[in-house]
Amino acid sequence: MTVVEDFGRLPALTPSLAPSLAPVSACPACAAVPAAERIAALRAARDARIMLSLPLAHCAACISTVEGSLSAVPGVRSARVNLTLKRVSVEAAPDVTPAQLIAVLAAEGQEAHELDPGLLSSTETDRQGRDLLMRLGVAFFSMMNVMLLSVAVWSGAEDDTRDLFHWISAAIALPTVVFVGQPFFKSAWASLRVGRLGMDVPISLALILASSISVYETWMSGHHAYFDAAVMLAFFLLLGRYLDHRTRAIARSAAEELAALEVPRAIVLLNGAEVETAISAVVAGDIVLIRPGARMPVDGVVIHGASEVDRSLLTGESLPVQATVGTIISAGEVNLTGPLTVRVTAAGKESSLHRMADLVAVAEGAKTRYTSLADRAARLYSPLVHILSFSAFGYWMWATGGDVRHAINISAAVLIITCPCALGLAVPAVITSASGKLFRKGLLIKNGTALERLAEVDTVVFDKTGTLTMGIPDPVGLADHSHEVLAVALALAAGSSHPLARALADGSRAAGISPALVEDIREVPGHGVEGQWQGTRVRLGRFDWCGAKALPVTASYLSVGGVTHAFAFTDRPRPGAAEAVRALKAAGMRIELLSGDSEAPVQDLALRLGISDWRAGVLPAEKAARVQALAAEGRKVLMVGDGLNDTAALAAAHVSISPATALDAARVASDIVLLGQDMAPIADAVRIGRQSARRMVENFVISGGYNVVAVPLALVGAATPLAAALAMSLSSITVSLNAMRLK
Amino acid sequence: MEILAILIPVSLFLGGVGLVAFFWAMKTKQFDDPEGDAERILTKDWDDRPKP
Numbered sequence: 183m184t185v186v187e188d189f190g191r192l193p194a195l196t197p198s199l200a201p202s203l204a205p206v207s208a209c210p211a212c213a214a215v216p217a218a219e220r221i222a223a224l225r226a227a228r229d230a231r232i233m234l235s236l237p238l239a240h241c242a243a244c245i246s247t248v249e250g251s252l253s254a255v256p257g258v259r260s261a262r263v264n265l266t267l268k269r270v271s272v273e274a275a276p277d278v279t280p281a282q283l284i285a286v287l288a289a290e291g292q293e294a295h296e297l298d299p300g301l302l303s304s305t306e307t308d309r310q311g312r313d314l315l316m317r318l319g320v321a322f323f324s325m326m327n328v329m330l331l332s333v334a335v336w337s338g339a340e341d342d343t344r345d346l347f348h349w350i351s352a353a354i355a356l357p358t359v360v361f362v363g364q365p366f367f368k369s370a371w372a373s374l375r376v377g378r379l380g381m382d383v384p385i386s387l388a389l390i391l392a393s394s395i396s397v398y399e400t401w402m403s404g405h406h407a408y409f410d411a412a413v414m415l416a417f418f419l420l421l422g423r424y425l426d427h428r429t430r431a432i433a434r435s436a437a438e439e440l441a442a443l444e445v446p447r448a449i450v451l452l453n454g455a456e457v458e459t460a461i462s463a464v465v466a467g468d469i470v471l472i473r474p475g476a477r478m479p480v481d482g483v484v485i486h487g488a489s490e491v492d493r494s495l496l497t498g499e500s501l502p503v504q505a506t507v508g509t510i511i512s513a514g515e516v517n518l519t520g521p522l523t524v525r526v527t528a529a530g531k532e533s534s535l536h537r538m539a540d541l542v543a544v545a546e547g548a549k550t551r552y553t554s555l556a557d558r559a560a561r562l563y564s565p566l567v568h569i570l571s572f573s574a575f576g577y578w579m580w581a582t583g584g585d586v587r588h589a590i591n592i593s594a595a596v597l598i599i600t601c602p603c604a605l606g607l608a609v610p611a612v613i614t615s616a617s618g619k620l621f622r623k624g625l626l627i628k629n630g631t632a633l634e635r636l637a638e639v640d641t642v643v644f645d646k647t648g649t650l651t652m653g654i655p656d657p658v659g660l661a662d663h664s665h666e667v668l669a670v671a672l673a674l675a676a677g678s679s680h681p682l683a684r685a686l687a688d689g690s691r692a693a694g695i696s697p698a699l700v701e702d703i704r705e706v707p708g709h710g711v712e713g714q715w716q717g718t719r720v721r722l723g724r725f726d727w728c729g730a731k732a733l734p735v736t737a738s739y740l741s742v743g744g745v746t747h748a749f750a751f752t753d754r755p756r757p758g759a760a761e762a763v764r765a766l767k768a769a770g771m772r773i774e775l776l777s778g779d780s781e782a783p784v785q786d787l788a789l790r791l792g793i794s795d796w797r798a799g800v801l802p803a804e805k806a807a808r809v810q811a812l813a814a815e816g817r818k819v820l821m822v823g824d825g826l827n828d829t830a831a832l833a834a835a836h837v838s839i840s841p842a843t844a845l846d847a848a849r850v851a852s853d854i855v856l857l858g859q860d861m862a863p864i865a866d867a868v869r870i871g872r873q874s875a876r877r878m879v880e881n882f883v884i885s886g887g888y889n890v891v892a893v894p895l896a897l898v899g900a901a902t903p904l905a906a907a908l909a910m911s912l913s914s915i916t917v918s919l920n921a922m923r924l925k
Numbered sequence: 926m927e928i929l930a931i932l933i934p935v936s937l938f939l940g941g942v943g944l945v946a947f948f949w950a951m952k953t954k955q956f957d958d959p960e961g962d963a964e965r966i967l968t969k970d971w972d973d974r975p976k977p
Contacts, residue, residue: 243963265961312951319951323944327937343929350933357974 197697232272232280233297234287235439239268244292251290252283265437269297293564297442311431315426317362321417324358325410329907332410334667334903339405339450348407355409356393362416363389365423374824378851381560381605381918382568385419388412388597388847395594398587406591407801409500411598411906418914422606425614426630433617437855441846451523451697464529474524474679477514488708489520490680494647495825495845497778497802502682502735504708504724514826514845518679521663529579549714554631555878556609561607574897582737588899596896598906604885604913609878611921619924625839625867626859632853634838635873635876638818642766643831646777646784649841650791651753652859655682655736657689658750667747669698671740674711677703682738683711686749710738734782752786756841758862763791765865772817774798776808778827822846839864873924881917888913 236248245263249269252261257275264270272283275625280296309624310311331347339347366382367387373380376506389412396407450457461479464470470480474489490502493515504516505511511524553561575593582588598825617627627633644650674682676697700720705779710723721741725732730739730746740747766773777784786797800808805823809831812819821828821835824844829851832838838852841859849855854867892909893903950956970976 242967244972245961245965246968263961264958265964266958312956315956316948316951319947323940323947327940330936331933346929350937353935503954 195742198657198735209836224579226525228461231276231299232274232283233299233442234270234272234283235297235443236263236268236270236287236292236294238293239263239265247290248287248292249921250662251286254285255286255671259909263567263801268753269437269439270294271299276388298440298505308431311424311427314365314420314427317365317877318417318420318424319419320358321362321413321420323410324354325417326409327414328355328410328413332903332907335407336902340352344405345400345403348396348409351407351409352400355413356397359393359412359416362413362420366416366419371722379564381556381564384564384597384600385415385756387568388594389416391590392598395590399591402587404587406903407902408594408598408906411903411910414907414910415598418604418910419606422610425607426610429610429614429617429627430630432621433626436621436857437628437849438840440849440855448529448688449473449877464526466526466528468526468604469530470524470526472517472524474519474521474811477516478511478524478564479513480524480526481528482510482526483513484511484522485525487520488706489522490518490708492518492653492681494517494779496829497825499647499779500788501780506708519678519705555634555882556605556874567597567600569899570600570893574703577806578899592896595899595901595906596893599892599901599909600889603839607914607917608881608885608921612874612877612881612924615677616870620863620867620870623857623863624860626855626857626862627853628855629853630667632722632837633871633874634804635818635853636820636868637867639771639820639837639871641772641774641817642814642820642822643774643776643812644793645805645821645825645828645831646775646779646787647753649822649842650759650775650787650861651827652756654754655751656684656754657686658752660689660693660749662749665695666698667740667742668693668695670700670715670720670742671722671747671749673697673715674701674703674713674720674740675738678711678722679704680710682736682751685751686722686738698838714741734780735786736783753783755787755790756859756861758860760791762861762864763793765862766868767792767873769865769868771820771868774808776805776831778802778805778825802827802830806834811835820868821852823852839867870924877921877924881920884916884920885913 198917236244239245239248244263246333248263249261252258252270252272255274255278257278259275260272261270272278284294284296291435321471321690328351331351334346335347339695352470365387370380370382370386374383388779392408392412392415396412399405418895447458448461448464449471450459450464451471456471462479469529470482472478478491483503486507491505491509491511492502493499496512496514497514505517505522506722510527511522532885539547551615571593574596575589578589578592613627613630613633616633620627620726647738668690672687672695674817675687675690678684700713703711705711706723707729709727710721712719712721712723714720718744721728722738725737725739725748728741728746729744730741730748733748733750736751738749738751740749746853763773773793773795775784775788775791775793777798778800779795779798781798784796788794788796797808805828809819809821813834813836818836821832821838822840823832823838824841826845826847828840829845829847832848833851837854839854839856840848840852841856842849844852844855856863888909892901892905895905955962
């Protein structure tokens with residue numbers, strides 16, 4: 183293997199490979215031992231627990247097949263399928279590789295992809311979710327029992343029976359409120375300490391006041407106790423909290439799965455041996471081999487090999503760039519034709535991909551300033567609740583001439599009735615229903631406020647390469663070439679794995695061409711393919727290599743005995759792109775296309791999709807600046823992009839969408855991820871976003887409406903515990919039903 | 926109404942049994958894969974003997 187020989191010619195590099203394990207000694211042979219140690223360390227670093235994603239698993243038979251076939255692999259200790267998450271986790275000996283297991287599953291007809299277990303850190307959210315669910319269960323149990331006892335009281339139990347029922351209710355409700363209310367008490371305390379009145383302050387106050395006044399009333403054998411109201415309040419609010427948590431947990435786990443699908447591995451060359459290792463173990467100075475078709479895992483300088491690299495994810499340009507010895511490459515580029523040996527200049531957190539995160543962080547700071555509908559409602563609502571309750575207390579103190587018991591009773595009733603039970607459900611119920619609906623359409627809502635922000639959008643900015651287009655070339659004007667030329671081109675292209683060659687081969691086969699007889703075909707990495715046809719040398723490849731004049735568009739060139747032919751390519755538009763643009767225009771959006779690509783392809787695509795406002799050759803910083811300029815004009819921008827050059831713009835936009843094929847950084851920066859290839863759901867998303875914002879406002883109005891009726895009753899002291907319970911459950915149910923009306 | 930002295934503890938006890946069962950189910954992670962568990966009951970793999 184050539185790489186090994188070349189590596190041998192680079193002795194100066196060898197000692198630097200083991201800087202941390204041993205001091206660099208003068209004797210060259212000494213360096214070999216630590217290197218061997220490092221090989222062992224790198225190999226051992228791989229986790230014995232393997233996670234595979236099974237996108238097609240759906241039935242009982244799938245579980246049996248997958249578990250059965252995996253358990254039969256020697257070295258596998260156990261395999262367990264989780265059908266809900268469509269994953270299988272395998273406990274195996276260290277020598278079992280994921281590739282081996284994927285091959286076993288492929289033989290059984292199950293598609294599988296490796297997942298990076300380190301990125302699936304769902305245990306923390308799991309624990310939180312389970313904690314909330316447990317409190318919800320306790321609240322439900324208490325609510326049912328207390329409610330049953332309350333029914334007897336409402337229907338006229340008197341004297342000792344009533345007191346007995348109240349005491350039993352107290353015995354159930356008090357521990358429940360203490361246990362179940364903890365999430366509210368904690369967050370209320372946190373917001374009080376920074377001097378704010380969040381939604382949780384009136385909630386906590388209502389819980390505490392209702393419980394203590396009821397205990398006092400029971401002690402004095404009074405008529406009204408609010409134990410049922412306190413527990414029911416806690417239950418409904420926890421339900422809203424749990425829904426909210428679950429929606430976010432599902433989104434987070436799906437986003438994590440996308441990230442975990444790209445297992446970051448690099449092939450490090452150590453003393454000529456190829457060691458497949460995790461990116462985190464690669465250090466600057468290592469020599470890394472990058473095979474054709476692979477994405478660059480690190481930043482570095484090419485020290486051997488020739489190839490072409492696709493920089494479209496980083497810069498947006500669709501034309502591949504030539505890479506030879508000395509070319510500087512950055513993480514995220516795709517190696518197209520030949521194997522490259524690269525000396526690492528920066529890996530992991532230092533690589534250019536990760537440095538971009540700073541830019542994102544700056545832009546994200548702007549986004550957190552958005553106040554959600556729920557926050558705005560709470561800001562309005564929470565002082566009002568307190569003022570009402572205290573003025574009721576004050577008035578009744580004055581009116582009854584200092585009857586503290588009566589005044590506290592009324593102010594507690596006001597607090598319970600105004601308490602935002604329905605408000606707590608208003609937003610989570612809508613978001614749960616809307617994101618479930620959008621998930622089935624192939625859109626993953628990562629951020630809770632993304633839907634509200636989507637509803638406000640009036641401008642859409644698209645990126646070109648990889649977003650509106652697939653990044654897959656499509657040959658144009660094949661019919662302009664003679665049959666013979668196409669036959670030669672097909673013969674040459676068929677042997678190459680270069681994307682342009684593959685597209686050309688597919689295109690000419692589809693046109694019914696059969697390959698000419700070309701001999702001695704060989705691929706020259708970084709240049710093209712050449713061969714002998716009827717005694718003349720024929721070449722298919724780059725313009726300079728074929729001696730042709732370069733076209734302004736992406737093209738491949740064929741030279742036949744000195745005569746050159748050019749095959750032009752366009753980027754294939756993403757399915758649904760035209761529909762999405764049309765639907766967004768119909769919804770009254772202003773649409774812009776910002777691309778880092780050269781002018782000709784951008785203009786071509788803009789014309790095809792009917793976008794009149796387009797710019798080519800835009801730098802990443804200019805994209806972000808344009809988005810910010812639009813925002814400064816008072817426009818709400820939806821940014822759709824996939825590359826590193828879009829990341830800052832995605833983060834700066836009011837709301838952002840990226841396809842699942844986007845770079846990790848872009849997916850992290852965006853609020854919504856498009857899971858499928860089709861772009862049409864974007865228009866749906868905007869529609870559903872607007873609809874759900876409307877539902878949220880409706881829900882606030884509904885719960886406000888109940889208060890308008892019930893609060894005056896409470897203020898004059900006519901609210902019984904029965905009225906409070908009725909108002910609370912009716913408003914919660916109406917709000918949930920309204921949320922489910924989403925289409 | 927003396928019957929209440931028996932009935933109320935009994936009803937609370939039964940409710941408590943349900944609550945404890947719910948806790949147990951959560952502790953043993955029975956809500957982690959609801960779809961898988963629904964399908965798993967249909968397989969015949971371990972009908973004759975329990976899974977080792």
